[in-house]
Amino acid sequence: MEKVKRLGKFRVYWKGDWDGKIFEKCVAVVGSRRMTQYGQRVVEKLVPALVHEGWTIVSGFMYGVDQAAHRTCLEVGGKTIAVLGWGINYPMSNDQCSMSNRILETGGLVISEWEEQQPAYWTFPARNKIVAAISQRIYVVEAAAKSGALITAEMGRELGKEIWAVPGPITSLVSVGTNKLIASCQAKMWLPDSDTKSNTKQTEISIALQNESLTVDDLVRKTGRSAEDVGSELTMMMLAGDIVEKDGKYYVSEN
Amino acid sequence: MKIRSVANVGLTSFGVDVEVDVAEQGFPGFNIVGLAGKAVEEARERVKTAIINSGLDFPPKKITVNLAPADLPKDGGAYDLPMAIGILAASQQVPKSDGIFYGELGLDGSLRSTKGVLLVGLFALRQAQGEPGAVFVPIESANEAAVVEGVEVYPVRNLKELVDHLNGVKPILPLDHLTINHLIDDSVVEFDLSEVAGQEQAKRALTIAAAGGHNLLMWGPPGTGKTMLARAMPGILPPLATAEALEVTRIYSVSGMLEAGESLLRRRPFRSPHHGISAAGMVGGGTNPMPGEVSLAHLGVLFLDEMAEFPRSVLEGLRQPMEDGIVGIVRAAAHVEYPASFTLLAAINPCPCGYLGHPRRPCKCTDKMVRKYRSRLSGPILDRIDLHVQVPAVEIEKLTLSHPERSEGSRLDLSAAPQDDSKKIREKVISARRMQEGRFKDDGLYTNSQMHNKQVKKYCKLDGETERILRLAVEKFDLSARAYFRLIKVARTIADLESAENIAVKHMAEALQYKQIA
Structure with missing residues (x-):
């Protein structure tokens, strides 16, 4: 049986039902592992909007923003691709397993560059390369001054992808990176559609x-x-x- | 020659006859029989030296001491005094006495403070037939027994004075009976709740815990006042009733934790063991089992700071006392039961580093670490905690902003924001407790937290709307059946704090604020 698929210039191992169509309209939603409540709320606004427009959500399967993006996508019935920062057969924790299963059940994919590789410092930036390569746009939600998500954005920029960043409070450490992307014009600023509903009872x-x-x-x-x-x-x-x-x-x- | 004394096993006292035989024939010597522990064996040297140093004669004959009953283990220094008196009486230096003798001797013949004197007094009261029994105890511990009415307590300074008393040379005067009501005084409050800045919700939760005897778990980062709040708890609990004071003092008496001259514990105990504590230290233990922290906190507060740092075995040991209010300790020498009915206050950080969700400081913990940390609190323990409350980091600016000099034309007078001190809160607590007393007078319960499902159904009728709210919440927050009953109990206490006959919607809604934090 075939174990490796070609994906652009990459060769990847995968889990799930491989259907090339899934890669046609992909966006990456990436961000800090140390997601704050603000980040959580941003993901809950951003991801449903993207899914509604028919995008597949790509992310890095790490806790924090990545997992929030996968989870929110699944909750609103979207398809999602998880790019692992470790080998496809490397054992996962219970939580990761159940998340992975849900991704596969809903027609998504779990992919990795390696078969048995264990996670290491260098595997995550390597994984980011794939995330950037298969996505047409990259959305950065909460990133500190030095964040893996910024690497993804940088790689995406070099590949000519559209980079978006969600602004955050200037007092928050995990928004320094995203705000800087916007301030230096390396990313477009994402704002939600402003349809503030009028509250019925005002207490x-x-x-x-x-x-x-x-x-x-x-x-x-x-x-x-x-x-x-x-x-x-x-x-x-x-x-x-x-x-x-x-x-x-x-x-x-x-x- | 037979002298009466007492052995305490746990909180139960048994009469011990100290039989002394001074034989005319035989090689001089001094032997003790009757399942004597190491400390009793060593009494030989203490007794002999004390008699000689008191200027009395130690007969150079074959002396045998028997501690009866023979199968009851005896330990500690309390048999020094009865043995000495027995020897002196057997050698005709003092007349025989019917009193109870109890106390440890020093080498110079003075008496040292001894554990368990209150229990001796209570035992003497039970044994007294008609006339008050006489009890001879060390002067430093004598006040403990003086609270027992109907017993003559003789405070003994040293062996010489006691001999003079028994010979009628110079009598020792018995102590006046101390009335308990006079002693109970808790005007002094260590921490007043109004000293804690902000934390209005936590204070409210503490009030509910005090009123209904509910266990309370506080979540929050370090330095937000969790410990201060806990320390303020005794100050808002109702004062000890007479019977309660005696019950608590008995435990402290057998542990030897009363100070010299102290007669009765006047305030509710507050125990805060460090998380390095062993399981035996928590529930009690030892060859002759002594009370542990759960019993020392009886009728008071047991505060576990950094609860997740306690070894799991220690926390699991809390389950029986939390359920039954007593703790049974089984050892080779004895099987004893100590009362252990306490209010558990626990504080826990949200994650190992403590700063998860902190407004300014970043948390350094990984997801896995947080989950592991939280899993240390087992379900059964969390299930027995009725109130869960967040104690968030207080932002100083916010606190100072809320002072009345706030510039913008706020129509609200913030100086009128609720700032009750402990005294006021305690009055509310006492009135809520009174409602509970009336409710449970036939059930043998004291507080709402002790209700079983049967009583919940009997005393906590919910009207249609309240029931609907509760059901909605159960569905929305995915609450268990046990949580359902717990919420009703808390709502009952909240209603009691308002002297409300029935649980209303707002009571239930407030109770839902204190549901378990996932």
């Missing part, structure tokens, strides 16, 4: 949450109400689907 809390994510304590101080009142109202808003909670902070929900 003190929902107004406070519109611009920033806040903890219960922040809201207590902002509104001057007691922790029990604020807490119970937040629960009700959460159950109604107006807001979501992540790691102790509350956000206005996206949908």
